[in-house]
Amino acid sequence: MTTAERKIPAPAVNPEVKPYFDAAAGGKLLVKFCTACGQYHHYPRAICPHCFSERTEWREAKGTGTVYTCSVLKRGVPVPYCIAYVTLEEGVSMLTNIVDCDPEAVHIGQKVKVVFKPTDGGPPVPMFTPA
Amino acid sequence: MSIKRKACLVGAYEHPTRKAEDKSVAQLHAEVAKGALEDAGLARQDVDGYFCAGDAPGLGPLSMVDYLGLRVRHMDSTETGGSSYLIHVAHAAQAIALGKCNVALVTLAGRPRSEGSSGTQPRSWGANLPDAPFEAPYGLVVANSYAMVAKRHMHEFGTTSEQLAWVKVAASHHAQHNPHALLREVVTVKEVVDSPMIADPLHRLDCCVVTDGGGAVIVARPEIARSLKRPVVNLLGAGESPKGQAGGQLTLTTSGAAWSGKAAFEEAGVKPGDIRYASIYDSFTITVLVQIEDLGFCAKGEGGKFVADGNLIAGSGRLPFNTDGGGLCNNHPANRGGMTKVIEAVRQLRGEAHPGVQVKDCGLALAQGTGGQLGTRHGSATLIMERA
Ligand SMILES: [Zn+2]
Numbered sequence: 115m116t117t118a119e120r121k122i123p124a125p126a127v128n129p130e131v132k133p134y135f136d137a138a139a140g141g142k143l144l145v146k147f148c149t150a151c152g153q154y155h156h157y158p159r160a161i162c163p164h165c166f167s168e169r170t171e172w173r174e175a176k177g178t179g180t181v182y183t184c185s186v187l188k189r190g191v192p193v194p195y196c197i198a199y200v201t202l203e204e205g206v207s208m209l210t211n212i213v214d215c216d217p218e219a220v221h222i223g224q225k226v227k228v229v230f231k232p233t234d235g236g237p238p239v240p241m242f243t244p245a
Numbered sequence: 246m247s248i249k250r251k252a253c254l255v256g257a258y259e260h261p262t263r264k265a266e267d268k269s270v271a272q273l274h275a276e277v278a279k280g281a282l283e284d285a286g287l288a289r290q291d292v293d294g295y296f297c298a299g300d301a302p303g304l305g306p307l308s309m310v311d312y313l314g315l316r317v318r319h320m321d322s323t324e325t326g327g328s329s330y331l332i333h334v335a336h337a338a339q340a341i342a343l344g345k346c347n348v349a350l351v352t353l354a355g356r357p358r359s360e361g362s363s364g365t366q367p368r369s370w371g372a373n374l375p376d377a378p379f380e381a382p383y384g385l386v387v388a389n390s391y392a393m394v395a396k397r398h399m400h401e402f403g404t405t406s407e408q409l410a411w412v413k414v415a416a417s418h419h420a421q422h423n424p425h426a427l428l429r430e431v432v433t434v435k436e437v438v439d440s441p442m443i444a445d446p447l448h449r450l451d452c453c454v455v456t457d458g459g460g461a462v463i464v465a466r467p468e469i470a471r472s473l474k475r476p477v478v479n480l481l482g483a484g485e486s487p488k489g490q491a492g493g494q495l496t497l498t499t500s501g502a503a504w505s506g507k508a509a510f511e512e513a514g515v516k517p518g519d520i521r522y523a524s525i526y527d528s529f530t531i532t533v534l535v536q537i538e539d540l541g542f543c544a545k546g547e548g549g550k551f552v553a554d555g556n557l558i559a560g561s562g563r564l565p566f567n568t569d570g571g572g573l574c575n576n577h578p579a580n581r582g583g584m585t586k587v588i589e590a591v592r593q594l595r596g597e598a599h600p601g602v603q604v605k606d607c608g609l610a611l612a613q614g615t616g617g618q619l620g621t622r623h624g625s626a627t628l629i630m631e632r633a
Contacts, residue, residue: 120384122382122384123367123381123382123384124382125377125378125379125381125382126372126374126377126378126381127378128373128375128378130375131378135378153492154493155492155493156379156492156493157375157376157378157379157493159375159492162492163491163492164492182397182495182497183393183394183396183397183400183497184393184396185389185392185393185395185396185444185445185446185447186444186445187365187384187386187388187389187392187443187444188441188442188443188444188445189365189388189441189442189443189444189449190363190365190366190386190388190443191365191384195384197383197384197385197389197393198393199393199495199497201495205493205494206492206493206494207490207493207494207495208379208493209379209380209383209385209621210383211383211384222396222397222400223400233382236382239382239383241383
């Protein structure tokens with residue numbers, strides 16, 4: 115299976131998160147960091163969900179992480195695909211797909227690294243593949 | 246201020262249909278409202294409070310109040326998906342305790358079966374949803390959201406597909422007695438785990454049914470409840486809690502029931518061990534297992550062992566659950582199972598459940614709802630009720 119067989123819906127980009135998707139177009143994964151409380155968060159917000167400070171900034175993530183959980187959807191879709199939460203090195207977990215591999219072989223605890231995949235009429239989005 | 250014994254469930258009605266191709270959604274709301282009023286022995290003009298959620302067509306309660314010809318002085322359209330209706334019951338009790346209304350009507354209805362809804366298709370919540378850009382590209386649907394919870398629960402606690410299957414097996418044992426249930430055939434653990442995989446590790450028989458229909462309940466002041474001919478069901482305690490992803494600090498194997506349940510038990514002044522019957526939201530088998538743990542019926546991680554070997558089956562198990570067959574076998578109208586959870590708890594407390602599943606001396610019951618998605622963000626609501 116390749117992701118080319120599955121049309122990836124374009125993200126509905128809004129001004130608050132536009133830098134994230136602009137960076138994705140350049141092959142960079144950004145994550146929001148709050149300089150007031152020293153914590154990362156995802157999905158990204160202008161105001162920190164941990165301490166409610168507006169002192170949040172974009173940081174480039176290392177792009178590696180570990181599968182927190184996953185599932186392969188097999189029915190009602192043209193091509194089975196693996197959805198997962200990946201816990202980044204930075205400590206936050208993000209919803210994603212694990213691609214360019216046998217989806218059945220993906221497992222919790224597996225080391226993965228970021229790749230960027232084109233969407234249907236929108237910016238590319240970060241996905242992950244076995245490291 | 247507590248709602249303990251300040252309000253009663255006086256009417257409950259579940260629409261018998263499971264496919265309503267020839268009816269409108271508003272019509273179904275009216276039919277269940279009529280059914281609940283008849284059950285209570287009340288008239289439409291007695292209703293002075295109305296509650297509905299996102300399944301009701303129109304702007305909050307406005308269209309339905311107008312359509313139903315109600316004259317109300319209190320209204321509430323709290324929307325937390327399938328758990329909304331348990332919150333409505335609690336909010337109705339609060340309103341009654343404060344003198345804001347005397348008789349509150351709560352309705353739910355929908356036609357997802359006729360409209361071709363499925364748990365493997367994405368649902369749209371609008372372009373301004375802040376989480377949408379980070380979920381929609383990845384094909385998040387209801388089934389794989391709950392499946393990720395199940396996978397993680399298995400990883401952390403060693404829960405098995407066979408243990409999850411027992412939840413469905415118990416529901417099917419109950420559904421065989423319900424002439425209106427969509428699925429009435431008793432199934433085995435093997436049949437569940439051999440059914441087609443939908444989103445691993447959840448099989449087709451781990452998923453709830455998709456049905457049209459609806460239900461309604463009526464909450465009233467205790468003096469009014471005592472003047473009616475029906476057995477009196479007191480509300481003892483309630484809790485509500487949202488739970489999300491905490492900015493990326495995931496704890497997927499714990500649900501909001503950990504907070505809503507604690508609040509409800511504290512207000513009611515009872516313990517999990519006192520509960521004789523429990524309606525537990527069953528969008529999927531894993532939903533039941535996680536909530537049972539979080540409500541304190543067993544320790545976190547012990548849910549698999551707790552639900553196994555028929556422990557949820559009325560007559561033989563320690564915690565009879567969803568004796569109508571639940572969302573897994575009977576009915577999940579409008580893709581929202583909270584209303585039918587309340588209705589079956591009322592039937593049990595009145596002694597009006599099917600004789601094949603009626604819990605003996607059922608004096609204390611719990612209803613638990615989860616709306617939204619366990620895998621992302623959800624609302625949890627707990628009600629504890631007693632037979633007066
Ligand atoms: Zn902060």
